[in-house]
Amino acid sequence: MNAIAQAEPSATVAGSAPATPIVRTRGIHKVYGGTVHALKDINLEFKRGELTSLLGPSGCGKTTLLKIIAGLLEPTEGEVEVNGKPVTGPGPERAFVFQDFALMPWATVLRNAAFGLELQGVNRSEREERARHYVNEVGLSGFEDKYPHELSGGMRQRVGLARALAVDADVLLMDEPFSAVDEQTRRKFQEDLIHLRERENKTFILVTHSIEEAVYLSDRIVLLSPRPGRVGQVIDPEIERKGDPDAIRRAPEYLDLTDEIWRGLREYVE
Ligand SMILES: Nc1ncnc2c1ncn2[C@@H]1O[C@H](COP(=O)(O)OP(=O)(O)OP(=O)(O)O)[C@@H](O)[C@H]1O
Numbered sequence: 175m176n177a178i179a180q181a182e183p184s185a186t187v188a189g190s191a192p193a194t195p196i197v198r199t200r201g202i203h204k205v206y207g208g209t210v211h212a213l214k215d216i217n218l219e220f221k222r223g224e225l226t227s228l229l230g231p232s233g234c235g236k237t238t239l240l241k242i243i244a245g246l247l248e249p250t251e252g253e254v255e256v257n258g259k260p261v262t263g264p265g266p267e268r269a270f271v272f273q274d275f276a277l278m279p280w281a282t283v284l285r286n287a288a289f290g291l292e293l294q295g296v297n298r299s300e301r302e303e304r305a306r307h308y309v310n311e312v313g314l315s316g317f318e319d320k321y322p323h324e325l326s327g328g329m330r331q332r333v334g335l336a337r338a339l340a341v342d343a344d345v346l347l348m349d350e351p352f353s354a355v356d357e358q359t360r361r362k363f364q365e366d367l368i369h370l371r372e373r374e375n376k377t378f379i380l381v382t383h384s385i386e387e388a389v390y391l392s393d394r395i396v397l398l399s400p401r402p403g404r405v406g407q408v409i410d411p412e413i414e415r416k417g418d419p420d421a422i423r424r425a426p427e428y429l430d431l432t433d434e435i436w437r438g439l440r441e442y443v444e
Pocket residue numbers: 206207210212230231232233234235236237238239383401
């Protein structure tokens with residue numbers, strides 16, 4: 175059974191494992207330019223070590239919420255706390271993986287992966303060692319000296335992820351991390367992300383348009399309503415992910431939940 179909680183977002187969802195919240199949003203509102211009310215009263219808790227997807231119709235404020243959590247954007251009202259401290263801007267405990275990967279075209283994979291550490295002033299040998307470890311971790315071993323133009327979209331995306339992992343942030347914020355790659359790459363990367371998350375014990379918050387992806391990957395799905403984005407539902411998919419990835423996609427609980435979410439979202443697009 176999947177636990178679906180109706181719009182009591184700060185409440186702990188029934189059936190979820192007890193874990194400490196690492197990120198909290200309290201009463202977040204965002205109004206752009208005094209007129210566009212993008213987010214309304216977002217109260218959420220993100221537990222340490224969990225992967226949460228932000229899902230909802232186009233324009234409901236998913237990216238806005240992610241950027242507010244990242245400290246890249248200020249809320250109009252409300253606040254974000256990370257490890258109990260209010261967020262006033264970007265911080266080392268959060269790493270943002272950009273949709274367009276934000277790689278430097280003139281730098282090698284290794285240097286791109288080490289870039290966050292370079293910004294932090296970590297010395298060259300240490301940052302290269304750490305970057306090498308994460309380039310390997312994301313499956314790019316042997317590509318350290320290549321340049322972004324020599325890589326496929328999926329590989330570039332992995333470099334972006336290696337960069338975020340290398341700074342050893344507690345929270346990885348990913349804006350549609352799989353949107354720019356083909357279906358096969360997307361599936362493979364989703365599988366790899368599940369394994370990576372198990373190994374690294376990081377907290378992932380990702381924005382997605384894909385119901386299937388959210389159900390496949392997430393410990394928790396936050397469904398946002400159309401603008402102004404509010405928390406419509408918090409869903410806790412209880413999917414056993416240890417087995418064959420293709421079997422998971424055929425499992426009745428996976429199919430039932432994707433269908434249930436679609437039925438909920440469908441009214442927004444009709
Ligand atoms: N800088 C901005 N100035 C004015 N309005 C903005 C700005 N950024 C976003 N918006 C508006 O705020 C709303 C939420 O945008 P946001 O990009 O957060 O939504 P989203 O759910 O991520 O959308 P999508 O799924 O299409 O990527 C949209 O209506 C968008 O047009």
